Amino acid sequence: MVSGATTSTTGPIDVEPRGSRLDDWWGRLLSTPGRRRLWYWGGPILVTLLAAVLRLWNLGTPHALVFDETFYVKDAWTLLHHGYESAWPAESDPDFNAGRVNGFLTDPAYVVHPPLGKWLIALGLGVFGATDSFGWRISTAIIGTLAVLILTLVARKLFASTLLAVIAGFLFAIDGHAIVMSRVAILDNSLMFFALLGFAMILADRDWHARRLAVRLDAARSSGASPDWGPVIWWRPWLIAAGVAFGLAAGVKWSGFYFLAGFGLYLIVVDALARRRLGLDAWFSAAVLKQGPATFLLLVPVSLVVYLASWTGWFVTDNGYYRNWAEQAGNAWTGLFSWVPSVWQSFFFYQQSIYNFHVGLAAPHPYSANPLGWLALIRPTSMWYDSPATGASGCELAPCSQAITSIANPLIWWAAVAASLYLVYRLIRTRQWQVGLILMGVAAGYLPWLMYTERTVFQFYTIAFLPYLLLALTFVIGLILGKRSDSQYERTRGLSVTAVFLVLATVLSAFWYPLWSATTVPFWFWSLHSWLSTWV
Template sequence: MSPATDSEPPVPAPDSDSSGAPGVDTLPWSITPEDAAAAAESAAGSTTARADRTAALRAAIDPDYDYREPLGSRLDRWWTRLMYTPGRQRLWRWGGPIAVTLLAAVLRLYDLGNPQSLVFDETFYVKDAWSLLHLGYEGSWPSGVDPSFAAGNVNQFTTAPGYVVHPPLGKWIIAMGEAVFGAQNAFGWRISVAVCGILAVLLISLIGTKLFKSTLLGTIAGFLFAIDGHAIVMSRVGILDGILMLFLLLGFGAVLLDREWHLRRLAAWVARREDEGREPTWGPTLWWRPWLMAAAVAFGLASAVKWSGLYFLVAFVLYAVLVDALARRRAGIPFWLSASILKQGVATVILTVPLYLASYLVTWTGWFVTNGGYYRNWAQTDGKPWTGSLSWVPLVIQNFWHFEVSVYNFNVNEHDPHPYAANPLTWLFMIRPTQMYVGTFNDGTGNCGAQTCYANITSVGNAAIWWAATAAIFYLVYRLIRKREWQVGLILMGMVAGYLPWLLYINRTIFQFYTIAFEPYMILGLVFVIGLALGKRTDPPRKRARALWIVGAYLLLAVLVTVFFYPVWTAQPIPGWLLTLHYWLPSWR
């Protein structure tokens, strides 16, 4: 069974564990516990209860499958027997995602406090978080304070405001870890980001399960994200981008749920009109869309970490309008396009934009309720209050607007050269990863088996995952044109929102590690292709076995690459000759 296209009925099929997954036929563990219980109960009174119960369960699992034919591989048949009961199916549905989440926790929490120094942009966000926790706004710090801060002298901030170029939510989240574990150790200022990275693995597993209707594919998505080096590094360094990624992924998941919510209610409305004998000329305006509103809140919170969350709001509002238009057309609504834009489209904007703005503004509470923040009293001191038709605007709003304009101008005009700046046209190919930390032990104390040891943190991804995912994304563009599968469209919309806007700032100083914001959608695109490669459970045994071997070999290769690169993702000391073997491209140095 392949993914639904634009010709699909407006009411999506009930979720199962794998039906509808790309290239994966209905698997034997796709039966819901309710179906299994009902089938068993219907056969319980028979004189041949056991045989009838078995037949009923098999019919409920897959009515079209001939159990006398040994189709599929031996692994498929073993899995059928293993996942025979509803309890085991429920265990697998949660066990797979939880298992890869635990794996992610081990990879992200192991030796998290190493190195005990401020790494890369931690010099901004870790210190800002600590002063934010104490002042309610970001205070300023003396120059050259980083070594002293890392040594435990963490209270050198002043009450004078520090100029910041990103909103405060990400720093508040980092501050939560510092509040619990203290800022005197690196574990305290990194733990919050690590937790966000761990939760993102669980979230992408659940999203993959829902999107592909397959716990297997969802678990593979979580597994690949758990072992990818870029995701690991961005979960182990106290900067903002891993936090941003989590909120964006939450919004994406909410959009996925809203799609089903919306299609079901639109179909129900059309059915009622047909029962009443009335033509649905325009269709309804659906005002109660809780998942869409949740997505708006998530994107607002993402923007409160970094402004790039705004692109996701715009992209997925347009996506919601497009989905509504196609659904109305399939339902036979005559004025489907005008209704989707002028009725439901307007409602969608009203439902999302105010929630987006509110969730963004509430994160600035500390700036609003104190008087010490940067530009907090600009209009009263250095600037000039607005006049004319805008003179009624409260001064605090004028000050905030001036601050936001200043931050925008700074961000779009950031052109300072940096040795690890990376052109966004090269991002998908991982040409220039960011070297975030370089430590050298020349006195034999590195315990790496050599006199000189090197401890690096480089945000280079797992090449087996990253380059395959890049190829998958290009293939998905082709596949969307040919087959118009909605799963492909949703995945690519995540790439559109996360990647394409950066091409507008191609001359700005930007870095490869920004890609963490859209890496989950690269992983989902790769898993879509893996689902196609796996084929159907009812494929001939040799074909099915060959597909399983190929996918299994690929996953093993990805694991081996992770084992090899893990030291340079986590600042583990290694000798120089081994470090050199990790430079697969000259630009990785």
């Protein structure tokens, strides 16, 4: 079943293909329970398999550390050996690329991101070894593939539509930014994955909590007694799961805490509105003063514990960076906090150092991209480029190009941004809960970066909120497809527009895929992709 848009604040988007000549075909296709089950599970599985092919094909090319792989792959390898990230000699990349991978030192390396993302990369290294570039990237590719499946399932729950879910998953599967970030061993894909898991848990909690509020209120009204809200307030397992997921996201990169903060505020607002819809007295104060503190305690401490657990290797070894800082003369805290164990003093000092590094980072970089230009896709990141000679790497006649450019499918990206801007208007006009939830994902991933427009940041950071842009686009596609009461002409027009869009998006992905996958192409073909001067 697929659903169409309504202006209800609680109902699903409904896009069942009725009211057009497609009815007969669709009805025959899903005419039996078995076929409906096949569509229910087969659609998400198919787009996930498509994502796997696009992410795993020729994954080991190039056999060279790409962009920030020079940090994270080597850090992951030393984590496996030492339990902490250790240093490498200067200019060690050529040796590592050539298979001489054990030249690391015992001295600790100064790293400015938590270890979890590098431990995930280390899983691939542990299986395939550090001499296999496929092993460098396989963990990230699997994570990116699973993210497509999760987004598909999230979209189905959000829109009550398998069709829209499959469309959302398909767009994620073929988008170039998602493909590239799944084919290079850097951290941001893992950040996106865990934040999306947290989003899924928040979505599950919404229904769970609303149902329990209603059941408790109905029971109290039937008995004439005052409702006991304690169990409803404190027993929210999906919220605890969300805390775990956001803690894992922060264990990859600190920007995972943006999602924790954003959805924490979102939950307070949603809980207040749920109480108001049920006609409860003092709904606002109850949400803020009772449910608010409970939500904080269910969500934030769990996230912090998970974040701290990601540093286990640093805690249980003795040679991590700043590991013994507090034991050096003159460094230990004095006064009120002198009782804090030295390891924790060292840890807090390290965290402060990381914060200072991030807020002060303003080093020039040719692919630095101001966050103000991210939504317009002004400066995508070139991860890697090579010009193979004739006869090398499949180049039949030079000049040839090999590139890994982390640029989204332009049609999908710009349409998704436009859809998100429309959703801002729609939220003001209709206050649909789906719209608010989607926009919170976009806001948590994007808005905090507007505080750091002077920092050295990159367009590829946008992978963290790409899933929510795609959900916004899918929501608008649902509106275009129409609802059951539309006329045959309206339904046919909506289906035609959607089909044309999806075909064009697919053609563009095929056109761009060589530049997402380091495929050897003639230089003139590479040049055809320089639509804007800032894309070079």
